Structure formats: C-alpha cells, structure tokens
Amino acid sequence: MHPLFNEVLGKKDLSRAGELFAIDDRSIVKDISELLTTIKRICNSSNYVNQHNDQSVVEICLTRIISAIRDTNTIEDHARALITLLECCLLYNLKPTGKDQDPPHAKIASEVISFIFLVQNDKII
Known part of the structure; x- marks a missing residue:
C-alpha cells in the first residue's frame, strides 16, 4: 500500500x-484489494457510525480509489472488490436518519453503485 494511503487510512x-x-x-x-479491505x-x-473523522477518511479514500479505477479504465478488474464493499454496507441501516442525512454506510453504497452504473454502459462487469 502506498505510504500516504497507509498514513491516511x-x-x-x-x-x-x-x-x-x-x-x-x-x-x-x-x-x-488491500485498500478496499482496509476500508471495509x-x-x-462497532463505532464507525459515530466516528465522523473515520467517515470522512473513508469517503475521501474511496473517491480517490474510484477515480483511479475510472481513469485507468480497470473497472472489469476491480468490480468484484467494489461489490464486496457494497455487500458489507448492505449489512447496516441504509435508511436516512433525518432530513438530508444519510447513514455513513449508505453514502459508501451510493458512491459504489453510482460508479458501477456510470461505467456499466461501457463495460461488461
């Protein structure tokens, strides 16, 4: 894992x-694989839903990871790992907790699903 990801994650x-x-x-x-395993x-x-710093770190790292996959055109190589992260999120409450307040696992799931649907027209995943 890149030293900077090691520092941030x-x-x-x-x-x-x-x-x-x-x-x-x-x-x-x-x-x-290692990055998504660490995010997972x-x-x-147990306290992720209350740790706003952890949530922000995960969101930024996931955004960077997805950007790298998109820019290298390697979704077919990494779709399974993204789906595994999505499956992890589905074990948690994804219903909004208030007006315009999505739970942290819903934010991750949304980002992964959005990315998959964004590229699904171009690739077989």
Missing part, C-alpha cells in the same frame, strides 16, 4: 487526505 489522518489525489493512478490500482475493516468497526 491506517492512522485515519484526515489532514493528509487531500494529498491522495497526487498519487499516480497505477500505484493505487495495484493496491485496490474501518466501516465494520
């Missing part, structure tokens, strides 16, 4: 998350 260091967008896409896609572990933690 491993230490949940939100202050460096913006730097993830400077990492080369190829460096990211070679570590997709964070999302499955």
